[in-house]
Amino acid sequence: MSNGKENRNKWLHVRLSLEEYNQLQGNYAKTTCRKLSEYSRKILLGKPVRILYRNQSLDDFMAEMIQLRKELNLIGNNFNQAVKKLNSLSKITEYRDWLISFEVEKKLLFGKVDQIKNRINQLSDQWLL
Template sequence: MQKATKQKELLVHDVKTRISEKEFARLSSLIGQTRYRNMSELLRALLAKEPVTVYTKDGSLAVVMEELVLLRRELSAIGNNLNQVTRHLNSLKGQPGKAALLLQADATISQVQRQLEKIYPLISQLALKWLQK
């Protein structure tokens, strides 16, 4: 039975047509935006009136993602600095050096807060755009 079904599905008929350069260019660009690998697959889907899903790339997200990557790196570096200050602070036994390190830690925490203030609007923009219902 499987052999009979497979023979019915074989692509044995060759159908030819002519299209304009403009239409060919449109179909060629459509291939790159769909799951179809070649013009024949795309045309068979269109003739069979199957839904053709077009995948598009949103360029606005690239800018946001670049900014988030840079902010993540900067926050990571600031976090490393804060860890070093904390480690050094814990190793000090006397009080005079601790005051200076506490000021340095406070400055580092302020840096983190400034970076977080940059991140929150970006996250809000992403949430509005990508988490729509």
């Protein structure tokens, strides 16, 4: 009837100072362990602990990409506001011709902005997992 998983029914109580506890929490946060008890058990029993490694240059890159995504959204919002304003002036024939060519350029710009935003999202999802 054993499923290979041993029930843990023994308790070990450990008292720590605030400084020791904070150090333990800090070290635990850098690992792949899901629970503090799992981390503590591995340390106490001398088992290997996997440490997460973060590449600072990639973190910096991601921060820049996130900022770029925000700026692209702001540019898109400003662009839409300008188009709405121009559409209100469509009574003049010169503006109508300009608006037609402008719509083509707008679609190209928004397509490229969407491609950039999607790539930033893919990179951030990939890195932040």
